Amino acid sequence: MTLNLTVSPDFAPDHISGWFIFNTWLQRQLGTGVHLELYDCFDTQRKDIKSGKFDLVYANPFDASMLVRELGFKALVRPISKPDETIIATHKDAAIQSVEDLKPGATLVTTDDPDVNRIGMIMLEPADLDASNTETLAVDSYVIVAKNVLNQDADVGFFLKDAYDELSDLIKNQMKILVSSEISVVHHTLLLSPKLQKYASTIQQRLIKMMDDEKGRSVLESMNLLGWEAMTEEETEFMIDLIDTLIDE
Amino acid sequence: MPEHDVKDVRDVRDTVINYHDGTSRKAIVLDREVPYPEGKLIVSRTDTQGVITHANQAFVEMSGYTEDELIGANHYILRHPDMPSVAFAGLWETIEAGNKWHGYVKNLRKDGAYYWVKATVIPNIRNGVVVGYTSVRRKPSRSKVSESEALYKTLS
Numbered sequence A: 001m002t003l004n005l006t007v008s009p010d011f012a013p014d015h016i017s018g019w020f021i022f023n024t025w026l027q028r029q030l031g032t033g034v035h036l037e038l039y040d041c042f043d044t045q046r047k048d049i050k051s052g053k054f055d056l057v058y059a060n061p062f063d064a065s066m067l068v069r070e071l072g073f074k075a076l077v078r079p080i081s082k083p084d085e086t087i088i089a090t091h092k093d094a095a096i097q098s099v100e101d102l103k104p105g106a107t108l109v110t111t112d113d114p115d116v117n118r119i120g121m122i123m124l125e126p127a128d129l130d131a132s133n134t135e136t137l138a139v140d141s142y143v144i145v146a147k148n149v150l151n152q153d154a155d156v157g158f159f160l161k162d163a164y165d166e167l168s169d170l171i172k173n174q175m176k177i178l179v180s181s182e183i184s185v186v187h188h189t190l191l192l193s194p195k196l197q198k199y200a201s202t203i204q205q206r207l208i209k210m211m212d213d214e215k216g217r218s219v220l221e222s223m224n225l226l227g228w229e230a231m232t233e234e235e236t237e238f239m240i241d242l243i244d245t246l247i248d249e
Numbered sequence B: 001m002p003e004h005d006v007k008d009v010r011d012v013r014d015t016v017i018n019y020h021d022g023t024s025r026k027a028i029v030l031d032r033e034v035p036y037p038e039g040k041l042i043v044s045r046t047d048t049q050g051v052i053t054h055a056n057q058a059f060v061e062m063s064g065y066t067e068d069e070l071i072g073a074n075h076y077i078l079r080h081p082d083m084p085s086v087a088f089a090g091l092w093e094t095i096e097a098g099n100k101w102h103g104y105v106k107n108l109r110k111d112g113a114y115y116w117v118k119a120t121v122i123p124n125i126r127n128g129v130v131v132g133y134t135s136v137r138r139k140p141s142r143s144k145v146s147e148s149e150a151l152y153k154t155l156s
């Protein structure tokens, strides 16, 4: 048997090799083949997940909703102390001092990361801004978001906080943060497909113990994670309900 | 004394709030707004009767109650007398039908001050059964607050 693993495309590019090291670690732990496939586009990945291509998915919170409620996946673990938070930043010399200073017609630069984009739009609501009265430039990475902010090609940029924190000081020093989310209960999860549920507790146990030995810790470090903690079904449902309230329809 | 303090004292109202279940309480109501905390979501959950089962840290801080005071209390503990009861009738009708409700709400803090939120309430459905409700609040725009204030005056 080979387990097919994929990872949400929103982590910093520096950690790609970390996920391949994790793949090898998992293979040894489970005594079975694990095949990792990475994507640079959320939509393409979502299509492949929906077609049943993957058994194990490290998903961003918005995709986790779809995986659990539509496809019957179960969350096994979440990364310790790693909530998904969003930052809205502008050029340090920009006249605006707060989100409320933005006006209709404001230009945004974003990636195609669904959770950051949703939370970013929610944080623009106090200025009466939404998709209908803003212009969005979608780019491939947070580094490119930062470049556009520095060149003042857009009024503000949306960042995953983790990605923002990893930008160089040279870049960060030329930006100012208008708002930074503090939601703390929305995070990535590692989910297992319904057809492999009999392996759920084995995989979950190995992952939880991963931080207990040196080898495991060094793999975690290469992925920029501290460790994994178990997620119960109710915790997963709670998070998905919360995300549901953030989607306006 | 700063001007807003003078205003607070002048606008103290000792108000009796009547709830739909026939109970009532006496509350202090001040004309003092506490700003919505930047970047935060205020989260609570209730059972199917509207009794609070969970409140996050932002909820505790903004409401002015301790977590112990909140858990087990009816959610109407936050009801502000300026809120028309039709707004909540609409909320309950919507969520009991299994749907999502959005609205602007003025909430009463324990200390008598108030805060405005944009609230969303959804039913928690487990194995096809509604087991409770989740409410998540975000920062509202001032224009929506003014519109809601004007609207609610005509309704109460």
Ligand SMILES: Cc1cc2nc3c(=O)[nH]c(=O)nc-3n(C[C@H](O)[C@H](O)[C@H](O)COP(=O)(O)O)c2cc1C
Pocket: B018, B019, B020, B021, B044, B045, B046, B050, B075, B076, B077, B078, B079, B080, B083, B085, B088, B091, B105, B107, B121, B133, B134, B135
């Ligand atoms: C999940 C949930 C959250 C609620 N949050 C609030 C709230 O923040 N403020 C409030 O006044 N009422 C809230 N309500 C509505 C109250 O249950 C109640 O209907 C309202 O305060 C009016 O009181 P009354 O029905 O006794 O007139 C909430 C209800 C639910 C189900």
